[in-house]
Amino acid sequence: MDHFALKDGVLHAENVPLPRIAEDVGTPVYVYSRATLERHARVFSESVAGAGKGEPLIAFAVKSNPNLAVLKVLQQQGFGADVVSGGELRRALAAGMAPEKIVFSGVGKTRAELQLGLTSRIGQFNIESLEEGRELAEVARGMGLTAQAALRINPDVDAGTHDKISTGKADNKFGIPLVRAREAFDELSALDGLNLRGVALHIGSQLLDLTPLETAFAKVGQLVADLRGAGHTITHVDLGGGLGVPYREGENPPSPAAYGEMVKRVTADWDVILTFEPGRVIAGNAGVLLTRVVRVKRGVRDPFVIVDAAMNDLARPALYGAYHGFSSVTPDGSQMTANIVGPICETGDTFAMGRDCDALSAGDLAVFRTAGAYGATMASSYNSRGFVAEVLVDGDRHAVVADRIDAGAIMDAERVPEWLE
Numbered sequence: 001m002d003h004f005a006l007k008d009g010v011l012h013a014e015n016v017p018l019p020r021i022a023e024d025v026g027t028p029v030y031v032y033s034r035a036t037l038e039r040h041a042r043v044f045s046e047s048v049a050g051a052g053k054g055e056p057l058i059a060f061a062v063k064s065n066p067n068l069a070v071l072k073v074l075q076q077q078g079f080g081a082d083v084v085s086g087g088e089l090r091r092a093l094a095a096g097m098a099p100e101k102i103v104f105s106g107v108g109k110t111r112a113e114l115q116l117g118l119t120s121r122i123g124q125f126n127i128e129s130l131e132e133g134r135e136l137a138e139v140a141r142g143m144g145l146t147a148q149a150a151l152r153i154n155p156d157v158d159a160g161t162h163d164k165i166s167t168g169k170a171d172n173k174f175g176i177p178l179v180r181a182r183e184a185f186d187e188l189s190a191l192d193g194l195n196l197r198g199v200a201l202h203i204g205s206q207l208l209d210l211t212p213l214e215t216a217f218a219k220v221g222q223l224v225a226d227l228r229g230a231g232h233t234i235t236h237v238d239l240g241g242g243l244g245v246p247y248r249e250g251e252n253p254p255s256p257a258a259y260g261e262m263v264k265r266v267t268a269d270w271d272v273i274l275t276f277e278p279g280r281v282i283a284g285n286a287g288v289l290l291t292r293v294v295r296v297k298r299g300v301r302d303p304f305v306i307v308d309a310a311m312n313d314l315a316r317p318a319l320y321g322a323y324h325g326f327s328s329v330t331p332d333g334s335q336m337t338a339n340i341v342g343p344i345c346e347t348g349d350t351f352a353m354g355r356d357c358d359a360l361s362a363g364d365l366a367v368f369r370t371a372g373a374y375g376a377t378m379a380s381s382y383n384s385r386g387f388v389a390e391v392l393v394d395g396d397r398h399a400v401v402a403d404r405i406d407a408g409a410i411m412d413a414e415r416v417p418e419w420l421e
């Protein structure tokens with residue numbers, strides 16, 4: 001459920017009419033709803049409450065929406081953060097997230113990033129290779145510290161999602177193959193500077209079925225038992241993120257409640273503290289991309305609705321062929337079939353072909369829905385279009401939470417060397 005709805009024929013974010021935001025901030029602009037973020041956070045928290053030993057840690061996947069105001073809303077809901085770079089780590093800390101609630105994932109953490117995690121006293125490093133584990137131990141020893149760590153394993157499970165966002169198959173770059181986990185544990189747990197205390201996994205994103213998750217979790221349960229049998233102490237398991245959201249009408253992903261029940265059932269006798277890393281399920285439906293129709297151009301078959309948002313602002317359709325709902329901000333009930341495209345000079349800049357949607361003409365406002373996750377964060381400045389602005393709505397007020405960075409500001413950071421003058 002979200003808080004984007006028609007009131008008196010005008011699409012609102014909570015109590016704010018979207019045309020007001022377009023007037024204030026211009027378009028394209030991402031609009032997030034605080035009430036929706038809070039609701040999703042609450043529903044997820046309630047769904048996993050009681051899973052594992054003590055209270056689980058919910059570490060929001062910052063990559064899905066790293067905006068500081070969004071992180072602040074979630075920090076106030078008791079969330080920590082799953083970060084994958086020094087930049088994300090700095091954001092989580094800046095949003096007031098407790099260091100011990102921060103988990104650092106990613107296959108390519110640099111020495112500087114390992115050091116930053118250590119000096120920040122983060123709660124856990126999810127180590128993705130033997131090589132990384134050795135380096136982390138060495139860096140920590142050099143600083144006179146001990147890194148808290150879990151070993152990310154690759155369970156070789158097909159998550160049944162888009163190939164580019166599957167992470168748990170044997171030939172994906174993530175984690176250590178299950179068969180080598182025992183050997184890695186034996187070596188790494190003997191190192192000073194490292195307290196290897198758990199296991200982590202994440203098999204993919206936008207999962208519409210719980211079965212692959214359950215299969216992967218069961219493998220982790222077996223591994224935990226094997227590791228304990230070999231004398232290792234396992235106190236933590238990080239189950240990653242991945243829960244899908246409905247992008248299309250009729251798409252029916254598993255509910256957080258069903259996910260929570262499955263987790264409780266599978267992990268009942270694990271006796272560990274659990275961590276979750278949800279991203280999309282928290283932020284996806286909490287945001288829309290508000291755009292204005294530049295013009296409608298006649299096509300050979302369907303007309304082209306050319307909007308002022310483009311693939312640089314919302315990359316998912318171009319990258320993954322992803323579907324985003326598209327609707328008018330002031331629908332009058334009439335419909336059209338259209339190709340919805342941005343102004344960028346490549347055919348990849350197409351949001352939808354032959355889409356049945358609200359009738360639109362030049363100057364109208366429209367939204368791409370379910371754009372709160374993996375939206376603004378994946379923006380670029382391709383075609384020198386600048387970076388899109390972001391707004392957070394709270395009841396009947398709204399605030400710009402990320403300025404639009406125009407093409408001029410980006411150009412200001414560039415230099416022509418003297419020897420070219």
Ligand code: LLP
Pocket residue numbers: 061063064082105106165167202204205206207240241242243277278279280281316320373374
């Ligand atoms: N934890 C780890 C280690 C991850 O790699 C990810 C996402 C998550 C948690 C959060 O997964 P979620 O709950 O959001 O599914 N750009 C793509 C999605 C990439 C996801 C990468 N990893 C998209 O737009 O669909």
